[in-house]
Amino acid sequence: MLAASSRRSMLLAKQLTTKSMAGRGLQQRTFFGLDMLKSFLRGDKDKKLKVEEIKQNIIVEPTKIEPESVPEVYVPREQTPVSYSIGKYARLADGSVMAQWGNSMLLTTVVSEEKSGEKQDFLPLMVDYREKYYATGTIPGSVKRREMAGTDAEILKSRIVDRIVRPLFPKGYCNDTQIIATVQSYDIDHDPVVLAVNSTSATLMTSNIPWNGPIGCVRVCAVDGRLVCNPTFKEKQRATLDILYAATANRTVMIEAEGHEISESDMEKALRFAHEHIQPIIAEQEALPRKEKRSFVPMKVPEDLAAAAKGLIPELQTRLSSLRKPTTKPQRQALENDCYYFVKQQLFKTHADLLLANKPLLDSVSHDIVQEALRANLLAGIRVDGRSTEELRELNMETSLLPIVHGSAVFTRGDTQALCTVTLGHVDQGLKVRSAINDNDDYELKNAMLHYEFPPYCVNETGRLGGVNRRMLGHGALAEKAVVPLLPPVTDFPFTIRMTSETMGSDGSSSMASVCGVSMALLDAGVPLKTPVAGISVGLVTGGDIYDGQAPITDYKLLTDILGSEDHYGDMDFKIAGSKDGITAIQLDVKLPGVPLDILCEGIERSKATRLEILSQMNNVLPEARPINSTKVSSSTIVQIDPSMRGALIGTGGSNIREIEAASNCTVSCKEDGVVEIFGKGGENIALAKELIAEATFMYRRGQRVDVVVQQIMDFGCVVVPKFAFGKDSAMDKSKQAFIHISEMSHTPIKKVSDMLYTGQTLEAWCIFSEKDSAKLSIKALHHPVTGAPLSDTEALQLVREREEERRKLRSASGLSNDSSPRTHRNPSRRPRHSNHSPHNSS
Structure with missing residues (x-):
């Protein structure tokens, strides 16, 4: 009976669950009388529920939705017009924009839950960028002929949009949010990534979701010595510098750059050029119509609790500066855990009842107060490991660690350690990169690739192995951008190069450790790099309210070679890689709503000295590429x-x-x-x-000396074949057989061929005639006509030419035209053989 009741309860709950309609606006709620519900659960046959009775007891409480205007806005841009259709498509989403630039069209939607689920202190933001095959008028090549899971390129572009928009969500907004950017039409000269970022900013600006935009994005390339904003496809192919730049009106939010050893000064000029060209984009978005932003309730900290926590900062500062270098990550983690324990212990003394009932509040307050203490120390120039703000951690490098691997190296910087390998393969083993906007069968193979791995043991954790997450793809792509410009072209070094970096220990900037380690592994494998490459990460900590994106930043400290904790508690991770001659890759990630460009330029200059120091130590270990080991490398x-x-x-x-x-x-x-x-x-x-x-592929060539073997003796000559073909099936191939006439065997007359040659005899001959499946050789052409001494190739060629000249003169003397072929010329003095006037038939 109990089991039956449970099943009926489940059935009732499944069939009569309240449904959400029209985007949570219209809700239908269903209620039953108590007697009817009891009868249903008992299974009472005398009091069956009828559909009509259920319908009569349904109470529908619709919520009226005031219709909002759906404007379609056309906004011209400086060079190419861009239109934003706001709210016209995907109307049920919180925000939607169909953006068009040239013939590229992209639909961006954003949806955010009105209430956060569990209490949390982070923003669960998911960004998905997708490229549809129909955008280029093609059918997918998959088995089911439909788009499958996101490609690596799509994931990397999704990360770009995520890193740009995430810092501008207000503090305390923790509602589940999803952004989907879908390429609907693709124009090769109008970059869909630039359009995706700008349309995402426009979508958030015109939605009711709290967001502190707008953001503008451009792509800047150095083409033929000049800077070009949003270049065409052909211009981008010729570019020596490629920057994807996103910023607010006065602060930089994201940079992705790759180039061919660009100087620091040229990089700064390009960044300032990009910042100038985003201003019209931001002005356009400021003019877009907007909805009223929804209100949200961040996690509130009672004033007395906040005051009690702030009173612990001096003690925390003292504790966090107690370690002296060199330190290890476990020591620093233990110190941070002690600080967390100290904060919780002190707060429990005065606010036990509040904190016991609200663990997320306790964790949030503890984290924020430890962060504030650590940041205060950093602003005072005190780092948790005792280094100065410009000091590099201790380096250690090994090469040829793995005996069978083509090239291997381990690069260690503090507790960050990367095992890097290089494998050389055939050029045909390159990766053919395909996507919806690039599905050409003639697409050039990618002959250099870098794969980054981040196993759980590198941070002393357990976890699932297998698969590649977004972080691994992003770090691998950055390291690849840094190294590839310095690799030799495939025409000079015909190999496919697979580089791997397995993070064996992570305590800050493992991607830059990968750049250094892979550079050394390439030299160890014998790859002739133009010059070694290294990378370093520059951090930032600022004073004041870090969520205020408008106030000028005056109190700040740049941190060279940041630790994992400095990355976590700090404001910026600015990765810069390059050689001694210039920058090859840059990636900027920020946590605050942008960083002033002047501070970033200062960070670029700061990174140069550190990069040169790392390169110097790398050069001491392995100054140049080793010779390729032919026993290991094909x-x-x-x-x-x-x-x-x-x-x-x-x-x-x-x-x-x-x-x-x-x-x-x-x-x-x-x-x-x-x-x-x-x-x-x-x-x-x-x-x-x-x-x-x-x-x-052997073929007889006129004027060539060949080694042949006599295959068959005839009365008027012999058939020969190349030495390698004698006795094999290929000897019967007409293209391998040649004929030596008896007159070409010796300068002195011979009566029988068998007097001079025998079957199976090996000899040298000179090719005097060659056509398809027909060749004539000469033995006497390789011997002096008087002395019989062997002749060199040059002498033999001269002798053949003299004989041909004598024959030409004889033909001329007999009335044959020099321009006539002896095979087709007919002597007009001779009559046809079938003529009755033949001299042999005359009486």
Whole structure:
């Protein structure tokens, strides 16, 4: 009976749950009388519930929604017009904008729960950027012909939008929020990422969600020595510097940059150029119509509790500065835990009842007060590990750690440690990057890639292995941008290069440790880098209200080589990588609503000295690239064949080339222009492959010395084949057979061919005629006509030319035209053979 009642209760709850309609505006609530509910749970057959009775007892309480205007706004931009259609599409979302720039169109929507779920002190923001295949008029190549999970490129672009908009949400706003940016139409000359950022800002500005925008975004490239804002696709391909820049009217929020060793001064000029060009975008968004922002209730801290917590700051400052370098991360973590315990212990003495009933409040207050104490120390120039604000942690480097791996290195900076490896492969093993906006079968392979891993043990935690999260993709992409500009081109170094970085310990800026470690692993593998590359992270701590994005920042400290705790409690993580000659990659992440550009330029200058110091120590360990170890690394060799012999090399269905690969243990690829690439380990294997390729593509060439073997003796000459083909099936191939006439065997007359040659005899001959499947050789052309002494190739060629000149003169003397072919010329003095007037038939 109890089980039946439970099942009925579940059924009732499932079928009659209150439904939310019209975006939470219209709600339908259903109630039942007590007697009817009891009858249903008992299963009383005499008092069955009827549908009509249920309907009569339904009470519907609709909530009226005042219709909001749905304006469509067209906003012109300086160069190319951009239109924002606000609220016209996806009307049920809290905010929606269809933005168009050129022929690129992107729909951005934002939805935020009106109330946060569990009590929390962070913003659960999810940003998804998606590219639809129909945006380019193509059908997906997947099995089901539909878009699948987000690609790596889409995830990286989602991270860009997330990092830009997240710092501008107000403090204490912790409601679940989701932003979806979908590329609906793609124009190759109008960057959808720039459009996604600007349309997301416009969507948040025109929605009722609290947000302290607007933000403007541009892409700036250095093309042919000049700065170009929002370049075309072709201009971007020629660029030596590519910056994606986002900012408010007076503060920078995000930077993504990659370049070919750009000087610090040129980088600063490009950033200021970008900041100038976002001002019209921000002005356009300021003019957009807006909804009234919804109110929210942040986690409130009672005034007496806040005062009690602030009174603990001096003691916390003393405790946090008690360690002296060198320190380890476990020591600092233990110190921070002691500080948290101290705060909670002191607050419990006066506010036990409040804090026992509200654990999130206790955790939030403890975190904030420890953060405030640590930041106060940093502003005073006191770091938790005892270093100065410009001091680098101790470095340690190892190379050739793994004996079988092509190249390996371990880079250690403090407690941050990265194991980096390099594997060299065939150029055809490159990665073919495809996406909805780039699904061309002729797309160039990506022959250099860097994969970053962050296993749980690197922070002394347990967790699930497998898969790649957004953070790993982002860190790997940044390190890849830093290293790739210094790699040799594929034409000079025909390998696919896979670089990996496995974080073995994380205590701040593991991505920059990856840059340093991968650079050394590349040199260890024998990759001729233009110059080594290193990276460093610069942090920032500011005084005053960090959530005030308008007040000028006057009290601040830049921190070189930040720790994990300085990253967590600080305001900025400014990663800068480059060589001794300039910057190759930059990434800026901020926690406060932007950083003034002047402070960032100061950070760029600060990073240069530290980068050069790291490069100096790297150079002491491994000053240049090692020679490639042929026993570990497969090498590549190029062989040129006659394009007409490509079919002979490949064979029917690829049979010939597979036999060559199996015999030589090499990979062989042949292009249409006759360029054959051999890729394999060991010089012997490559030499064997070259020999087999030469045999498969052998053809007689006029004016060439060849080693042949007599295959068949005839009365008027002999048939010969190349030495490698004698006794094999290929000896029956017409293209391998050649003929030596008896008159070409010796300068002195011979009666029988068998008097001079025998079957199986090896000899040298000179090719005097060659056409498809037909060749004539000469033995006497390689011997002096008087002395019989052997001739060199040059002498033999001269002798053949003299003989041809004598024949030309004889033809001229007999009335033959020099321009006529002896095969087609007919002597007009001779009559046809079938004529009755033939001299042999005359009486």
